Amino acid sequence: MLLAGLGPLIAFSIRASAPDGLVALNLGGLIATLVLMLLAEATQRQPFFDLAVVSAVLSFAGGLAYARFLERWL
Amino acid sequence: MTVGEGIVWVLLAVGVAAPLLGVVGVLVAPDVYARLHFVGPGSIFGPFALALAVVIDEGPFSQAGLKSILVAILLLGLSPVLVHATARAAYVREHGSLSLPSDAEEPPE
Numbered sequence: 001m002l003l004a005g006l007g008p009l010i011a012f013s014i015r016a017s018a019p020d021g022l023v024a025l026n027l028g029g030l031i032a033t034l035v036l037m038l039l040a041e042a043t044q045r046q047p048f049f050d051l052a053v054v055s056a057v058l059s060f061a062g063g064l065a066y067a068r069f070l071e072r073w074l
Numbered sequence: 075m076t077v078g079e080g081i082v083w084v085l086l087a088v089g090v091a092a093p094l095l096g097v098v099g100v101l102v103a104p105d106v107y108a109r110l111h112f113v114g115p116g117s118i119f120g121p122f123a124l125a126l127a128v129v130i131d132e133g134p135f136s137q138a139g140l141k142s143i144l145v146a147i148l149l150l151g152l153s154p155v156l157v158h159a160t161a162r163a164a165y166v167r168e169h170g171s172l173s174l175p176s177d178a179e180e181p182p183e
Binding site for chain 2: 004031033034037038041049050053056057067071
């Protein structure tokens with residue numbers, strides 16, 4: 001069900017302006033992290049939780065890089 | 075179904091519904107600042123409800139429980155920073171700098 005939320009966000013970020021797309025990217029990163037966490041719990045594989053931790057940190061770093069980039073150059 | 079399982083299912087429903095409602099909000103809101111408001115509830119209720127569900131299911135000191143708490147705390151700390159940076163980028167993009175429009179009208183002293 002959470003994955004069903006990603007489709008509209010991707011379609012929205014393609015059509016919308018750059019800052020709106022960045023908002024969609026923020027929420028998309030959050031949803032991807034939660035999906036990875038639920039998958040790790042559902043399959044009962046402990047190492048998969050590391051993927052959720054890494055995804056949380058990297059979606060933050062990626063979003064911040066995009067924000068700085070939008071602010072200065074685009 | 076035991077009481078614990080019932081609580082886990084309720085938390086799962088909350089944790090899935092919060093980000094999905096955020097998605098709906100982002101799609102229907104009028105401008106970028108209004109859209110940013112809808113990232114907040116999904117990034118607070120979603121991770122914490124799911125982490126609490128994992129903790130109740132697996133136990134607080136299991137590897138899964140600790141890592142899901144870590145994810146929830148990371149998202150709680152990092153996503154407001156990201157929302158702030160996005161709002162700042164949108165404002166600077168729109169107005170050219172961070173100063174308020176009223177600042178420019180005042181004569182320099």
